[in-house]
Amino acid sequence: MKPWLVRSSSFLLTASLVFPVFSAHAQTPNASNQAVSNNSQVGGAMLAAASKVKLSKEDAVTLAQKLVPTKGLELTNVSFRSSDPWRPFPEWSFSWGKKVANSEDVELSYSVSIHANTGEVTAYSRYDRGASNLPYAKRISYEDARKQAENFLAKYNAGKAEQTRLYVRDMPAPKTPLNTDTAYSFRFVRVVDGMLFPDNSADITVNSAGSVIGYSLTWNDVTFEKPSKVISPEEAEKQMTAQANARLSYLIPWEKGGEERTKPTLAYQNPFTFYIDAADGSALTTASLIPRSQVKEPAPVSPKALPARHSGKALSQDEAIKVASDTFDLDKYELRSANYNEKDYRGNRPIWNLEYGEKDNRNGGFAYVSIDAGTGDIYAYNKDIRPLKSSEGSTKKVSTDKLQEKAIETVRKWTPTLANQLYLVDRSQEDADQGDSDRYSITFQRYLDGIAAASGTASLTFDTKSGELLSYYAEIGSETYPAKPGKHLSEQEAISAWKGEIETEAVYVLTPLSTEDRKKMEALPSYLPKRTAKLVYRATTTPFEQAYFYDAVTGEWRSQSTGKVINLHRPAPSDLEGHPVEKELLLMYEYDALSLIDGKIMPQKQITRGEMIEMLMISLNNGRYYPMYSAERKNTYSDVANGSRYFSAVEAAVDRGLLEKNLSKLNPDEPINREELADMIVRALGYNKLADYSSMFQSNLTDIANTKHRGAIVIATTLGIMTSDKQAFKPTATVSRADAATTFTRFLEKRGNQDSQPVTYQAKYE
Helix, strand or coil: CCCEEEECCEEEECHHHHCCCCCCCCCCCCCCCEEECCHHHHHHHHHHHHCCCCCCHHHHHHHHHHHCCCCCCEEEEEEEECCECCECCCEEEEEEEEECCCCCCEEEEEEEEEECCCCCEEEEEEEEHHHHHCCHHHCCCHHHHHHHHHHHHHHHCHHHHHCEEECCCCCCCCCCCCCCCCEEEEEEEEEECCEEEEEEEEEEEEECCCCEEEEEEECCCEEECCCCCCCCHHHHHHHHHHHCCCCEEEECCCCCCHHHHHCCEEEECCCCCCEEECCCCCEECCCCCCEHHHCCCCEECCCCCCCCCCCCCCCCHHHHHHHHHHHCCCCCEEEEEEEEEEEECCCCEEEEEEEEEECCCCCCCEEEEEEECCCCCEEEEEECCCCCHHHCCCCCCCCHHHHHHHHHHHHHHHCHHHCCCEEECCCCCCCHHHHHCCEEEEEEEEEECCEEEEEEEEEEEEECCCCCEEEEEEECCCCCCCCCCCCCCCHHHHHHHHHCCEEEEEEEEECCCCHHHHHHHHHCCCCCCCEEEEEEEEEEECCCCCCEEEECCCCCEEECCCCCECCCCCCCCCCCCCCCCHHHHHHHHHCCCCCCECCECCCCCECEHHHHHHHHHHHHCCCCCCCCCCCCCCCCCCCCCCCCCCHHHHHHHHHCCCCCCCCCCCCCCCECEHHHHHHHHHHHHCCHHHHCCHHHECCCCCCCCCCCCHHHHHHHHHCCCCCCECCECCCCCECEHHHHHHHHHHHHHHHHHCCCCCCCCCECCC
16 A cells, blocks of 8 residues: 655645545645655544635535546546645646546646635646647637636636736736647736735636636735825835936847857846835835835945955966965865866866865765966855754754855955955845855856946855855956956936836735744745735736846847847827738837837738748747847858857758758848749748659649759648749749738638648659
8 A cells, every 4th residue: 555645734645545425546745745654643633734715625526526527538637735835725626637538648637726614716737638630720729718818717717707807017918829839828906995906816827729728716805004194106206216226237139149148238227126015105126025224235245356365477386376275174084086177167267177076985075176277266156064063952053144244255365356346136035035044155146337237146055053164156258358348328217217117016915924924934834824914005017028237338128038129118100000911011120020110010021031031930939029140150161150130040941951051142131032932931841852842743833844842842832832824833933021921911811720630742753
């Protein structure tokens, strides 16, 4: 017999043992489990916990079955979970499934959780193996999906539907999906006395076929503070603007690589990331709800540059080992390996990496030290210390102030050349929960002339009881910075720009747990602290599909992911309304493959080779942008250099086999002709090998016999992706934007069902 599994107040059961009415199997909880050999004791504990709720297992499964067409499905799991801090209500959970015939693969499955006191549906999920076979043309729209989500909530949890409203301010309007394997997410936020409470919500996911495939309820028993006087939204916005503090920082977009990562951009990030107290208009931190005035300004470890630990010729291996032994207590260790890296990632510096092991290897202990060969700076140090020396005896802890002083002195001593660039950033309020731990971490951030650098940190971790330093790590990054920042927009100009993109709204937010509550939760996992919520004002920014920042030099909005200039408010083309292919052209414009010219899309304008490649690559990456290549990537074509708008799309197309490598030029700004477009489309569908056997295909087209891509033309026209004029294909004719948009939409439709509806060709053998 398998041992019972129990975690905290959760009981996951083998239904065939505990509930003989059903045939089910136990599931292992995601969190850590404790195996218990005495099954009767755990079963008794479960029954005791379940006996305290209002709904029996039979009542709950009856409610759950309302969401599940159980015919042909097997009940595979039954579980009960009592309240805990992370799911503050008791739940019955049930799972049903159906396997593919003669296989272990799941064909259809459902999971439903029921509030064990109220009978509300608290969670739901559905998996249908056949959902991906939906034709692309039959996918539902965002608006239709929204209606399905609203109907689901109203039908299965009417009470919560009345207490919530759909919240979309924090999510951009979703783009038209480029495949059927997509889903729409909706968040219905709790509303209390007309105010939002974003910490509680019902979250619903709808797939492209219009089926709800996910639902989760987050709901707390909360006491809502009601201030006697609440400032107006206008006053809150005034205070928000007055207390905003825009600060320059250097940024490197996440996807930049190679040389591009060495060129930071001077930027202003969102200066409105704080709350306004709805009672008195004071500014509060978002993590701990304390006055921002209590947060200390970043302070340098040293007000001036300190002399290096070593100067002159780079340290030899023996010299580096001596530096390590002079600096650290390594008597119980012996050197196992020494590695020299001339350009280490921590600042592109020459580094010695020394690894040590315990001399007798009794406990498998180790020590690790990294030393700058040029300056003698310590970049890393840690030892395997298990258990902590302070785990026994006194429970008294070293104060955080003392540990911060020790951290500052350590940085000055070990990494002096960076001491004037590393600043202690006050995170004491945000990291207050560290006070209950046996370890405490302190982080320093790199600043240059008061501007936060794109990279560069020092992190130290201490034993909170003994004060012993457990680990040390420092790095500065390999990017280069100007001696002084160049001409840039002012802080006030940045605040004005960001103000144009914010909306101030009143919300309730959960107040932080007290230290006493944290300790009780740690000691007693089933302990449920009483929660309160405070009324504040917050500023939400214009939603966009990517995080963005304000370029401090140009005043443009840029993507934090790619660094590209973005338009937060896409204007509608002025010449599309009523156009026969309006929908198709808007799709390409939506993904930036087409740009406006004087506010117009110009449907009859010839589409360029680069524009078509860009759109195809976006579609092949499921709507995401193609890979970003570093400066080390050698351009395939002489006229598409690294830095060109089309470089990444073109190189990705080369890697995917959409373009021929043996051409010297691509001419991306020239119009694409119909034959080239047919070839790209067929390659994107994966039929390029088939197209090579062009002599196998019959065709009534009279003008393709001598074309280079006859096979691709026949496939593209047979599939209906590209059309012909009676018996003429016109392979050298250019393609208008309107025709390209139509072709692209047909390509998406055929790609969506090419697996479920394979295309057959009539072949002839000569």
